[in-house]
Amino acid sequence: DxxxxxxxxxxxxxxxxxxxxxxxxxxxxxxMYWYRQDPGQGLRLxxxxxxxxxxxxxxxxxxxxxxxxxxxxxxxxxTSAQKNPTAFYLCASITTGDTGELFFGEGSRLTVL
Amino acid sequence: RKEVEQxxxxxxxxxxxxxxxxxxxxxxxxxxxxxxxxxxRKEPKLLMSVYSSxxxxxxxxxxxxRASQYIxxxxxxxxxxxxxxxxxxxxMDSSYKLIFGSGTRxxxxx
Numbered sequence: 001d002x003x004x005x006x007x008x009x010x011x012x013x014x015x016x017x018x019x020x021x022x023x024x025x026x027x028x029x030x031x032m033y034w035y036r037q038d039p040g041q042g043l044r045l046x047x048x049x050x051x052x053x054x055x056x057x058x059x060x061x062x063x064x065x066x067x068x069x070x071x072x073x074x075x076x077x078x079t080s081a082q083k084n085p086t087a088f089y090l091c092a093s094i095t096t097g098d099t100g101e102l103f104f105g106e107g108s109r110l111t112v113l
Numbered sequence: 114r115k116e117v118e119q120x121x122x123x124x125x126x127x128x129x130x131x132x133x134x135x136x137x138x139x140x141x142x143x144x145x146x147x148x149x150x151x152x153x154r155k156e157p158k159l160l161m162s163v164y165s166s167x168x169x170x171x172x173x174x175x176x177x178x179r180a181s182q183y184i185x186x187x188x189x190x191x192x193x194x195x196x197x198x199x200x201x202x203x204x205m206d207s208s209y210k211l212i213f214g215s216g217t218r219x220x221x222x223x
Contacts, residue, residue, distance in 0.1 A: 031209045042119075042200060042215035043157070050209045058210070059116075090156055094209065102149075102202070102211065104156035 002027045006091050006105035013085075013112055021076045021108045023091035029103070030096040032074040036060060037088045037107075046089075049074055050096065078110060086112045114139050117203050119214035127222055130191045134217045136201030137183045145204035146184045148175055150197045151216065157200055160186075191221045 004025045013019045025032065031050050035043040035058075045058030049068040063082025068074055074093075078085045091105045119136045126132050138146075146163035161168065163175040163184050174187040184201055198216040205212060 033211065035213070043213040045210065045212060048210060056208070056210070059212075088154075094211070096209065101159045101162075102147075102157075104158075107156055 004091055004093055004103055004105035006089075006108050008108060009106065011108060011110045013110065015112055016080045018077055018079050019085075019110065021078070021089055021091075021110070023074045023076065023105060024072055025074075025093045025103070026072060027093055027095075027103060028071070029093035030071070031094045032068070033092040033094075033102070034058075034064070034066065034074070034076045035090045035092065037090060043090060046076065085110055115215075116140060116205070116212045117201060117214040119201055119217045121215060121217060123218040123220050125220045125222060126191055128191055128193060130221075131187065131189045132191060132219065133185055133187045134199055134201075134219075135183050135185050136203075136214050136217075137181075138201075138203045138212075139182070140203070140205050141179075141182060142206040143182075143203045144206065146175075146177055147202040148173075148184075148186045149200040149202055149213075151200055152197050157213075160199070188219075191219075193221050193223065195219060196221045 007022045033048045034046040047066040049055035065077045089108045092102045148160040149157040150160045151157040167176040172189045176185045200216045201214040
């Protein structure tokens with residue numbers, strides 16, 4: 001079955017540590033996204049990528065980094081520079097047509113202890 | 114001003130009621146518009162796309178007003194299962210930057 005796989009589902013880390021969240025899709029989608037969601041809030045865009053080897057900052061990119069070496073993969077690194085990293089992280093992808101449905105992974109819950 | 118704004122609610126309505134949400138956007142070059150539904154602690158799911166001419170899907174009607182830069186979602190004959198958070202999504206200009214509103218929470222009571 002086609003879809004988006006995020007891992008890990010739950011992650012705990014100590015302050016000062018970097019952590020990488022995985023996002024893999026087998027939908028042959030060109031565009032991929034990372035969003036962050038805090039309790040009771042909407043989704044805020046961290047980074048997005050329209051094609052391989054290209055990505056753009058979203059509204060809250062500080063303290064995060066991404067890569068897009070393969071079409072299927074768009075990992076997100078939460079660095080120690082991110083001041084408040086505890087959140088729910090959602091990866092999504094979309095077909096590059098005029099309209100399209102965003103497909104989401106099940107999310108990764110990161111807690112910084 | 115936020116790029117996409119929604120009234121957070123909650124909207125607390127009885128079963129069978131009609132309820133409407135609005136979502137305003139700041140970029141007049143915005144091209145595509147969507148409504149998503151999110152249940153608690155789950156990923157969002159597409160409810161419907163919003164077309165210029167307006168569109169309807171069963172009890173749900175979406176409309177776009179480009180002049181006033183807002184989209185709307187109307188839910189008729191509310192069901193208990195409609196309780197969720199409704200997110201509007203706007204594609205900014207010709208890029209693939211997709212911005213979510215903060216969501217409007219709907220509670221349908223018996």
